[in-house]
Amino acid sequence: MMKKTIHYLCLTSALLTSAEAAQAILNHTSADDVFIRESAPDSLQAERNIFGGQGAGAQFVTLMRFSLSELTTATSGSPVIIDAVSLDLGPSMSYSGISSSFTADLHTYTNFNASNATWNDPDGSGFADTQAGGSVATLLSQENFNNAMVEGSFNFSSSSAFVHYLQTAYDNGDSHIYLRLSNQSDTSTNGFLRTDHGSVTDTGNASLQVSYTAVPEPHTSALLGLAGLSLILRRKTR
Structure with a gap:
């Protein structure tokens, strides 16, 4: 017996x-990056990552769009449980500005249209938004970056809100998610992260690191x- x-x-x-754990990496292309600067209302530029503060309340904001196709392909579209998700800003991101550090915020962002967006109309709808920066929603992750950090070490860590956001998007069958990077917490700080114009290539600069478990x-x-x-x-x- x-x-x-x-x-x-x-x-x-x-x-x-x-039901084994696995990992997927979601890359974005240069076309999915848009840089918007508050002090220049109509400034919109692809192929650039820059976000933070320029002092006196001015901000650099980057809007990122990530396709979920790499995740759905990796999982064959089957049900999964998202265990963790973090944002790796890539190897070419570096610290700039006068301040030695600043607090950065990663929010969800809705209804973004890169071809029409400007600072006063960041979702590209044709109507001015009541809040500068557009349709800012849930805070997903908050990190402190400083000028002692080296290129490639800038990341937004996983959080329950971040996991829930991606899980909901995956379960709903959404094709993309939208993220907004800024220093919403302290707009007076003169410190920001950036890549030089043109350094973001179609192979992707930033990436989402997604850990998940397949549901039997x-x-x-x-x-x-x-x-x-x-x-x-x-x-x-x-």
Whole structure:
């Protein structure tokens, strides 16, 4: 009887391992970056990452769009549980400005149209927004960056809000997500992160690092249930 019990335990364990953790990297292309500067209302430029403060309340804001196609391809569109997600700003990002540090905010952003956007109309709808910076929504992550950090070390870490946002987008079948990078917390600080114009290439500069766990298919769940039930019945009939 001991051998049979071990057999069923091994079967259950093998089925459980079908829900393995994995990672996907979501890159964006240069066309998905838009830099908007408050002190120049109509300044809009692709192929550039720059965000932070220029002092006296002026801001640099970057809007990023990420396609979820790489994630859906990696998961074959199957149900998954997002375990963690972080934003890696890439190897060419560097610190600029006078201040030695600044606090950066990563927010969700809605209804962004890069071809029409300006600072006074950052969603490109043709109507002025009541809040400078546009449709800023949930704060996903907040980090402090300083001038002692080296290129390639700038990241927004995972958070429950960040995970929930991506999970909801994936479950809804959304094709893209939109992120807004700024120093919303302190607009008087003269410190910002940037890449030089043209340094962002179609291979992608920033990327989302997504850790997820595949949810077992219904037939796998049924097998798990049968294996467990069989184990219980075997124990009762000893």
